Amino acid sequence: MSHSSSSPSDQYRTETREAYRNRQRAEAYDRQLLGSLSWARFTMWREIGLVASFIKGRVGDRKPLVIDLPCGTGVAARIFRERGYPVIAGDISAEMMEVGAHRYGDALRGMVQMDITRTPFSSGAFEAAVVLGFLHRIPADLKTQVMKEIGRISTEFVVVSVSVDGWGQRLKRRIVRLLKPGHAFAPGPEAWGTIRDMFEDAGFEILGVKSVMPVLSAEKIVLLASAGDSRGSRD
Numbered sequence: 366m367s368h369s370s371s372s373p374s375d376q377y378r379t380e381t382r383e384a385y386r387n388r389q390r391a392e393a394y395d396r397q398l399l400g401s402l403s404w405a406r407f408t409m410w411r412e413i414g415l416v417a418s419f420i421k422g423r424v425g426d427r428k429p430l431v432i433d434l435p436c437g438t439g440v441a442a443r444i445f446r447e448r449g450y451p452v453i454a455g456d457i458s459a460e461m462m463e464v465g466a467h468r469y470g471d472a473l474r475g476m477v478q479m480d481i482t483r484t485p486f487s488s489g490a491f492e493a494a495v496v497l498g499f500l501h502r503i504p505a506d507l508k509t510q511v512m513k514e515i516g517r518i519s520t521e522f523v524v525v526s527v528s529v530d531g532w533g534q535r536l537k538r539r540i541v542r543l544l545k546p547g548h549a550f551a552p553g554p555e556a557w558g559t560i561r562d563m564f565e566d567a568g569f570e571i572l573g574v575k576s577v578m579p580v581l582s583a584e585k586i587v588l589l590a591s592a593g594d595s596r597g598s599r600d
């Protein structure tokens with residue numbers, strides 16, 4: 366991954382929107398997260414546990430219709446399969462979806478290739494949305510646009526992962542730079558205040574925040590209440 370002199374929009378286009386539209390890349394991503402004993406797999410396992418507990422806390426024994434977007438190769442699929450929450454999975458990459466489709470089992474109601482910035486669904490089509498591994502990869506203006514679109518299509522709540530900068534992350538980067546001089550860091554950790562303001566600008570209320578791995582990982586899982594009053598305004 367290169368972060369040379371290109372703008373955040375160029376980086377998003379090449380490294381996030383287009384990069385996964387490739388079978389080899391999809392399989393490599395899947396292997397790293399689900400097929401090997403790695404730090405990424407461990408944090409993914411923690412992430413999924415937190416997402417599941419946020420959903421369970423909101424819905425109890427109900428089975429809400431959820432959208433998993435972008436679904437990638439289905440790292441969150443286990444939640445829907447095991448708890449029987451009906452799910453629509455979507456991604457811009459058909460290749461990522463093909464690799465992960467089997468993971469959703471009977472919970473899957475459909476897979477739709479789509480751009481998250483402009484989904485094909487009517488307002489309030491879903492009770493809940495899960496947006497993982499995505500927001501930290503996109504430019505600031507697009508984050509608000511994406512979250513408004515997610516708020517438009519979901520009625521009750523959204524669970525989203527974010528990458529939050531802090532002293533633990535800065536220390537970790539320093540150590541990794543010493544040990545691995547050419548290491549390319551994942552894009553986009555931001556100050557919590559910036560992330561909080563972005564959610565509020567998009568019309569969400571923050572109901573809960575949990576760290577995937579305090580100090581060691583920048584990733585946090587956030588539970589948001591969907592913005593009821595913005596629904597319907599973009600039909």
Ligand SMILES: C[S@@+](CC[C@H](N)C(=O)[O-])C[C@H]1O[C@@H](n2cnc3c(N)ncnc32)[C@H](O)[C@@H]1O
Pocket residue numbers: 381382383385386434435436437438439440455456457458461479480481482496497498499
């Ligand atoms: C790092 S993966 C995260 C996937 C999955 N949620 C996870 O946690 O493993 C990023 C995903 O975003 C998808 N993506 C990138 N731009 C997109 C867009 N504009 N609309 C929908 N999906 C997009 C990519 O195809 C890729 O599958």
